[in-house]
Amino acid sequence: MTTPMPKTRLARATAAAACALAVLLTAACGSDATADGATDRPGGAHPGDASGFPVTVASGQLGATTDLTIEQEPQRIVSLSPSATETLWAVGAGDQVTAVDDQSDYPRGVPTTKLSGFQPNVEAILGYSPDLVVAADDTDGLVSDLRKAGVPVLLLPAPKTLPEAWSQMERLGAATGHVAEGAALAAHVKQSVDDAAAKAARAGARGLTYFHELDPSLYTVTGKTFIGQLYRRFGFTSIADASASGDDYPRLSPEYVVSADPDLVVLTDTGYGDVSVRNVGDRPGWADMSAVRGGHVIEVDPDISSRWGPRLADFADLLARQAQSLAPAAAR
Template identity: 30%
Template sequence: MPSKLIKHALVALLLVATLPARAEVCATDDIGEQVCLPSPAQRIAGLSPGASELLWSAGAGDQVVAVVAWSDYPPEAKTVPSVGSHTRLDLEKLVSLRPDLVIAWVTGNPQEQISTIRALGIPVFSIEPRDFDAVSSVIERLATLAGTEEQGWAEAERFRRGMAELSARYSQRAPVPVFYQVWDEPLMTVNDQHLIGKVITLCGGRNVFGELPRLVPRIGDEAVLEANPEAILAGGMGEENRDWLTRWEQYSSLSATRAGNLFFVPPSLIQRPTPRMLQGSELFCEKLEIARGRR
């Protein structure tokens, strides 16, 4: 292990040891590990754009000292030092920032690098919310670890209540067969176990690829043509880029194309497990309601 990395880690641990004593705080992460800190974290690193956004949602934005590429919300996140991308972390830079807590993405961060962080004695809290209540739960647990319970728990409840209201309004509407495109090359979608798959169900949609075994399956154009969805929704490379939908305009036999039900949803509103998913879900439900009205 590089000597610089060890030196930085020792400095981080000494810093934690010299902080004023407060009551120990503990929370269990999404892989079942209990993470305990001697006092609320003051220097937190978020290793995915979603993790950083969740930290701000939990009221801990002022305590974030490191983010990764594409951490662009809230705008303050763009002013925090970046330690690489979620798939390739700059560990030396991360350790030099002396985090006393690291928020990892279970299936997004390289596990060997996360293991190295743990080996250096830096607490790691792993997250991967798979349903709406889990998003609220993560916010509450992050707020506990950061000592920002009042703001974090209020935001968690706002999200929980908002999603329940959407479900009550839309989940029993006439089903709309839906294809959600999560990526372009290779063409990828989600199954019913994915958080976006749960948005489809909440809005009264029927995910035409919902029963596939993989969480994020790779498919081909032929599979979409065979499934013949009534509506196609997609994000894209950017918050206003509709290019992914032009792919389907060439297929006049598709029900979605014939009806004009090719809908764009800004990806950060639907593809990050954060409170902004409430806004994305509202938009998603509105698009399916448009499709119903065109029958």
Template identity: 30%
Template structure:
């Protein structure tokens, strides 16, 4: 009789604790097990059940805290965001594009005169000047609660910090671009959207890596500009990393950053593929009149112009589209594409 009373009492505890908790269907299993166990085991089992139910209840009622949020920017500065930004000034097209892709464009009140994506992005927003020369007075008039710039804006940092918190974003490769998309997602409370964008980008990158993994490395020269000489991208630039991911070998990987190189150096390193910017300042056919006509790339008609310079010059989500294009130029056979070179083979010129 005593044992029956104990079992009944314990069953009532389980019944009421189930009502207090999350209506779990696992309670009946616990009430039947004490019949075949000794009294001490019954008490221990029921105590654990009650404790577990209370823990779940506490966890579900705890509210997450997102702000204030402190992040480290590309300069190593600790920047604290006290509350979710509602009025953002973007000092670079790449930043505006990133905010657009993660669903925070509605927070942007100021952009540069160079911002052109998404189409119509300047409409309803204040132009705060050019990319390298923002107008401090105009920015201040917008009363922003966050300003996001690049390494181009370090010289304005002191003045900008008097207006609002300033984050400097300066990724050097595609992995750092991923990191900054996630960071900006946290800053503007769009972290899940940012993760989705990064996952989409990584899927494209992995597809390209898979298709070019068994292909031989192709020597590539990337011509950025001919103003004042031949400018190219070396180690530490995202263009250098794009060439590598696409299955190429940057012939100037041994130089740092953006560098001016001589035509003699280019010919000596003899690229098999030449890719040049649409804003390089020279027409494809005009390159045949330069020493570059002596390279294997030109002799085989493998000089290509990117369709949109912004796809490879802006470190944002669209850079994977530039990567795709570079990969097609370097290894068209891996993608079943047959690109026609934008410059004729110069051997017969």
């Protein structure tokens, strides 16, 4: 269950964002650029008139974005990204969403369809008469095909950094007419991560190692990945960082995992067969691993650990608690 934003913090963040927006709108006829050429709009947004539209937002990965202009506040949004779907609801744009892809399952009651974000069918998407499509990838010319049909597409790919995730929340808020809410959400999730990381640091949790299991064949993540960066904020180092695979998502051998003896094991694949905290000790050599002996094998919903939306705050809280629990052992 997602940790709700405290009402007082939400009110302060929303008010601050609203004030910032008012200043931006007042200065809309002036220059948008800072001295280094970067935009000073929330999430790279350039609002038009007092209604906020048309608005221009950055579409794509930071560092390789293109400007997307949305003429009117969208009322028939199609989301092909589970992370974007969660964020749309978190910024208050849920009522503007008419359809989401088959992987979007949160929050409860989202209008899930058979649409695929991995193999998008343009004709099927257009069947929902969207005035904005949000997607994680430009698969098979999705953007150009929808553009030909007059439908803008906001690309929000899997982020490479935590700041990229905050930026996407801001951009999605701006694109849907919820600039203040998008800025407030980004600020809240960032602050939640910062606060949780501070708790881990105070506990002296630096130097801990982890194994983040993606599937039973022992695919994992390194510290170079987005989720790996989150672990690093809590003082955890992936055992895969020392492997010679050169892959950010390497497959480790059973012997490597056992010999690395991680302090923490995170299972995100408990939907596969009999994978569970209870059963990992039955794997060859695992019964003697520190994490198994010390009870530091945990199950995590893969949606929470793989999506870059508002529930990052939940995962951060979980990592903080694990770091605090492990810190005394690390000190010894």
